[in-house]
Amino acid sequence: MKILVAVKRVVDYNVKVRVKADGTGVETANVKMSMNPFDEIAVEEAVRLKEAGKATEIVVVSVGPTQAQETLRTALAMGADRAILVQHDGETQSLGVAKALKALAEKEQPGLVILGKQAIDDDANQTGQMLAALLGWAQGTFASKVVPAEGTVAVTREIDGGLETVELKLPAVVTTDLRLNEPRYASLPNIMKAKKKPLEVVDAVGLGVDLTPRLKTLKVVEPAKRAGGIKVGSVEELVAKLKTEARVI
Amino acid sequence: MTTILVIAEPSAEGVKAPTLTTLGAAAKLGGAVHVLVLGQGVAGVADATAKIAGVAKVLVADAAELAHGLAENVAPLVVGLVKSGGYSHVLAPSTTFGKNVAPRVAALLDVAQISDITGVESPDTFTRPIYAGNAIATVQSLDPVKVATVRGTAFEAVQATGGSAAVEAVSGAADAGLSTFVGNEVSKSERPELTSARVIVSGGRGMQSGDNFHLLEALADKLGAAVGASRAAVDAGFVPNDYQVGQTGKIVAPELYIAVGISGAIQHLAGMKDSKVIVAINKDEEAPIFQIADYGLVADLFKAVPELTGQV
Numbered sequence: 205m206k207i208l209v210a211v212k213r214v215v216d217y218n219v220k221v222r223v224k225a226d227g228t229g230v231e232t233a234n235v236k237m238s239m240n241p242f243d244e245i246a247v248e249e250a251v252r253l254k255e256a257g258k259a260t261e262i263v264v265v266s267v268g269p270t271q272a273q274e275t276l277r278t279a280l281a282m283g284a285d286r287a288i289l290v291q292h293d294g295e296t297q298s299l300g301v302a303k304a305l306k307a308l309a310e311k312e313q314p315g316l317v318i319l320g321k322q323a324i325d326d327d328a329n330q331t332g333q334m335l336a337a338l339l340g341w342a343q344g345t346f347a348s349k350v351v352p353a354e355g356t357v358a359v360t361r362e363i364d365g366g367l368e369t370v371e372l373k374l375p376a377v378v379t380t381d382l383r384l385n386e387p388r389y390a391s392l393p394n395i396m397k398a399k400k401k402p403l404e405v406v407d408a409v410g411l412g413v414d415l416t417p418r419l420k421t422l423k424v425v426e427p428a429k430r431a432g433g434i435k436v437g438s439v440e441e442l443v444a445k446l447k448t449e450a451r452v453i
Numbered sequence: 454m455t456t457i458l459v460i461a462e463p464s465a466e467g468v469k470a471p472t473l474t475t476l477g478a479a480a481k482l483g484g485a486v487h488v489l490v491l492g493q494g495v496a497g498v499a500d501a502t503a504k505i506a507g508v509a510k511v512l513v514a515d516a517a518e519l520a521h522g523l524a525e526n527v528a529p530l531v532v533g534l535v536k537s538g539g540y541s542h543v544l545a546p547s548t549t550f551g552k553n554v555a556p557r558v559a560a561l562l563d564v565a566q567i568s569d570i571t572g573v574e575s576p577d578t579f580t581r582p583i584y585a586g587n588a589i590a591t592v593q594s595l596d597p598v599k600v601a602t603v604r605g606t607a608f609e610a611v612q613a614t615g616g617s618a619a620v621e622a623v624s625g626a627a628d629a630g631l632s633t634f635v636g637n638e639v640s641k642s643e644r645p646e647l648t649s650a651r652v653i654v655s656g657g658r659g660m661q662s663g664d665n666f667h668l669l670e671a672l673a674d675k676l677g678a679a680v681g682a683s684r685a686a687v688d689a690g691f692v693p694n695d696y697q698v699g700q701t702g703k704i705v706a707p708e709l710y711i712a713v714g715i716s717g718a719i720q721h722l723a724g725m726k727d728s729k730v731i732v733a734i735n736k737d738e739e740a741p742i743f744q745i746a747d748y749g750l751v752a753d754l755f756k757a758v759p760e761l762t763g764q765v
C-alpha cells in the first residue's frame with residue numbers, strides 16, 4: 205500500500221506571533237518556520253507503517269511556496285520516499301488544498317492519505333475531511349491509533365467524550381491527533397540521504413486545480429488583552445478574594 | 454433571504470449545550486432557523502428541540518445509519534437538505550462531531566468552511582481566532598452557502614424553552630458503505646462537562662501522576678467543578694484525552710478556572726484565556742500563567758491544593 209502524507213509549512217509553534225501593524229495578517233518575515241506539528245505525526249505514522257511492512261511507499265506532498273521544499277526534505281529525512289511540491293505563492297485555503305491533494309491522490313492511487321488534524325496557523329481543521337468528501341472516501345479524523353487490515357483500517361479517534369473506534373474501507377483519509385505517536389528526529393545521515401530523494405515540483409494549473417481563496421480576510425487584529433492580575437500571599441487570601449472580590453465561589 | 458440550518462449536537466439523551474450556543478450564533482445572523490436533529494431514537498430530543506426559543510422548524514432524521522453520527526452518512530443527508538431547502542447557512546457546533554462533519558458538508562457543496570466563528574459581523578462576515586488565538590481574523594465568505602462551526606464560549610446560549618416549532622421527519626438517510634462504528638470508551642463522570650462547567654480545576658505536568666489528580670477531584674467536588682488538564686498531563690497518561698484544554702483540545706470559558714501545576718504555554722492559554730476569573734497555583738513565580746491570572750499563588754501545589762479544598 206502506498207501512503208500519501210500532506211505536510212504544511214507553518215510558523216513554528218514556539219514563536220509568539222505578532223499581528224502586522226496594517227492589520228493584514230501576522231508577521232511572517234524573519235520568523236522561524238517548521239513543519240506543522242500534526243504533520244510530523246502524520247509522517248511518523250506513515251514511516252512506522254512502512255517499517256511494520258504495512259506500507260510500501262510514502263509520498264509527501266505540500267502546497268506552498270518554494271521554501272516548502274525544506275519541509276518536504278524534513279519529511280524525506282524522517283523516512284518518506286519521495287516528495288511533491290504544488291508550488292503556490294499566495295494564501296492556501298483548505299478547500300483548494302483538498303482539491304490539489306485529490307488530484308494527486310487520483311494520480312498516485314494511495315491506499316491511505318494521512319494529514320494533520322489541524323494546521324496551527326489557520327487552526328482550520330478541515331482539509332482531511334474535505335479531501336475525503338471530494339474523493340468519496342471514508343475519514344478517520346483525530347486519530348490516536350491506526351491499524352490497517354485487509355481492505356480496511358481501524359481508527360481510534362479522540363472525541364469530546366473519550367475515544368471512539370471506527371472501521372473504514374480503504375482507501376481512506378486519516379487525520380492525526382497528538383497521541384498517535386511521538387515523531388522522531390531526523391538523524392544527520394538521513395538528512396544527507398534525503399537531499400538525494402526525488403522532489404517533483406508541479407503547479408495548480410498543471411493539476412487542473414483552482415487554489416483561489418474563497419474566504420476573504422478583511423482584517424487581522426490582536427485579541428483583547430486581559431487586565432493584569434495580582435499575586436496573593438496565601439491560600440486564605442486567595443479564598444477571601446474569590447469570595448468577596450471576584451465572587452465566584 | 455437568510456435561512457439557517459443548525460446541525461444539533463447528536464445525543465439520544467436531550468438537547469446538548471453546544472446546540473444552544475450554536476443557536477445563539479444563528480440568532481445573530483437573523484432569519485429563519487431550522488434545526489436538524491439526527492441519530493437513532495431521537496424523537497424525544499426532537500420534541501425538546503422544538504421547545505427551544507427562536508427555532509422555526511425541527512427536522513428529525515431518525516435512522517440506524519445515523520446512530521453514531523458517522524460523517525460519511527451524515528454529510529450527504531445534510532447536503533440533500535441544503536439543496537432541497539435552499540439554506541443560506543449551515544451551522545454546527547465546534548465539537549469533535551461538528552468539526553468532523555461540517556468540512557465534509559462544505560466540500561460536497563464546493564464551498565469553504567469557516568471554522569470556530571467567535572463573532573457574526575454580517576450574514577457573510579465572521580470573526581475567528583487564528584494562531585492559537587493570538588490573532589483574530591475577520592473573514593468574508595464569497596460562497597453562496599456559508600458553512601461554519603461555532604465556538605460555544607463566544608455566544609450566549611438561547612433559552613431551551615419558550616418555543617413551539619413544528620417537527621418534520623426527513624428521510625433519505627443511508628449507509629454510505631464506507632465506515633462502521635466499532636466501539637467507544639466514553640469517560641463516565643458525575644461532574645459537569647468541561648465545556649459547560651461554571652468552574653474548572655485543571656492540572657498539568659506539575660501534578661506528577663494520575664493518582665495525584667485526586668487532590669484536584671476533591672477540590673472540584675467542593676466547588677461543583679469539572680476537571681481539566683494540560684496536554685502534558687494527558688500525554689503523560691495522568692488523565693484521558695478528553696480532559697485536554699487548549700488550542701487543539703477543548704475551548705472553555707468558565708466563571709472560574711483554577712490552573713494547578715500548569716506553566717501557561719500559548720497552546721494551553723488558547724483554550725482558557727476567556728475564562729472570567731483565572732487562578733494559577735504554581736511554584737515557579739516566573740511561570741507565564743501568572744501573566745494572565747487574576748489571582749496567582751506561588752506555592753507548592755501539594756500543600757496549597759489540600760489547604761484550598763479545606764477552606765472553600
Ligand SMILES: Cc1cc2nc3c(=O)[nH]c(=O)nc-3n(C[C@H](O)[C@H](O)[C@H](O)COP(=O)(O)OP(=O)(O)OC[C@H]3O[C@@H](n4cnc5c(N)ncnc54)[C@H](O)[C@@H]3O)c2cc1C
Nearest residue numbers: 657658659683684685699700701702714716720721736754
Ligand atoms: C501542536 C501542539 C498542540 C498543542 N496543544 C495543546 C493544548 O491543546 N493544550 C495544552 O495544554 N497544551 C498543548 N500543547 C503543549 C504546550 O505547548 C505545552 O507543552 C503544555 O501545555 C505544557 O503543559 P504543562 O503546563 O502541564 O507542563 P509544563 O510546561 O512542564 O509545566 C508544569 C508546571 O508545573 C509547575 N510545577 C511543578 N511542580 C509543582 C508543584 N509541586 N507545585 C506547583 N507547581 C508545580 C512548574 O513550575 C511548571 O510551571 C500543544 C503543543 C503543540 C506542539
Ligand SMILES: Nc1ncnc2c1ncn2[C@@H]1O[C@H](COP(=O)(O)O)[C@@H](O)[C@H]1O
Nearest residue numbers: 210211267319320322323328329330331
Ligand atoms: N498548504 C498545505 N500543504 C500541504 N498540506 C496541507 C496544507 N494545508 C493543510 N494541509 C494538511 O491539512 C491538515 C489540516 O490543515 P487545516 O485544515 O488547514 O487545519 C494539515 O495538518 C496538513 O496535513
